[in-house]
Structures are given as structure tokens and as C-alpha cells.
Amino acid sequence: MYERHRADAALGGESRASIAVTVAWMTFFLTTVATTLLGVANWAIAAGSTFQPNQPTPLQVLPGLFLGTATLTGLGVLGLIPLVYRTRKIPPPRSITIAAIVAGTLPLAIFTTFLLVK
Numbered sequence: 001m002y003e004r005h006r007a008d009a010a011l012g013g014e015s016r017a018s019i020a021v022t023v024a025w026m027t028f029f030l031t032t033v034a035t036t037l038l039g040v041a042n043w044a045i046a047a048g049s050t051f052q053p054n055q056p057t058p059l060q061v062l063p064g065l066f067l068g069t070a071t072l073t074g075l076g077v078l079g080l081i082p083l084v085y086r087t088r089k090i091p092p093p094r095s096i097t098i099a100a101i102v103a104g105t106l107p108l109a110i111f112t113t114f115l116l117v118k
Helices: 002-010 016-047 058-087 094-117
Strands: none
Touching: 016 058, 016 094, 058 094
């Protein structure tokens, strides 16, 4: 019984479900940021390189793959924000929420621009 109370105190008054949702949200967030940065970096490298017109190379394919992944995980970030606010007793810091909204919408804008320019 004592062990159970100590474990609950370690969670800071939050339920295990709210902790799980928050961890999933932050995992999506970090994945979105990383794949967005990788996609933009690969796109910049590919834009400065010369290629054969009929043979796509992995360097030409990777920006779309990374930005597509960032777009999907960005939608996950945006979808989990209401769930995080609903399940947590103490809401996350406003700056983290704003960063998550920016990180979730930025890949959508970049991917749309990437498709329109191509």
C-alpha cells in the first residue's frame, strides 16, 4: 500500500493516462521537428546538386519522404493537443503548446510549397 502511494506521488497528481498522452504528444512533437529539419536540409542539398534527368537519386527522394513524415506526425501533434488538455489536471505550459502548434503546421506549409514548386 505504501509503495502505491509513493508511486502516485511521483506522478505529480496526474493519472497514468494523462502521462501516456503527454509522452505520446511530445514524441510526435520531437519527431515532427526532426523530420522537418532533415527534409529542409535534404531539399537544400538536393537543390544545389546536379542530377541526371531520367534517374532519380535517393537525394532527390529523401526531402519528400522526410516532409511527408513530418506532415503526418504534425497532424498527430495537432490532434493530440485537445486530448492533452482534456486529460491533464495541470495544463502544459503555453509556450510548449504554441511551439507544438507551430511545429505541427509548419510541415504542412512546407510540404504544400514543396509540391507546388515541384
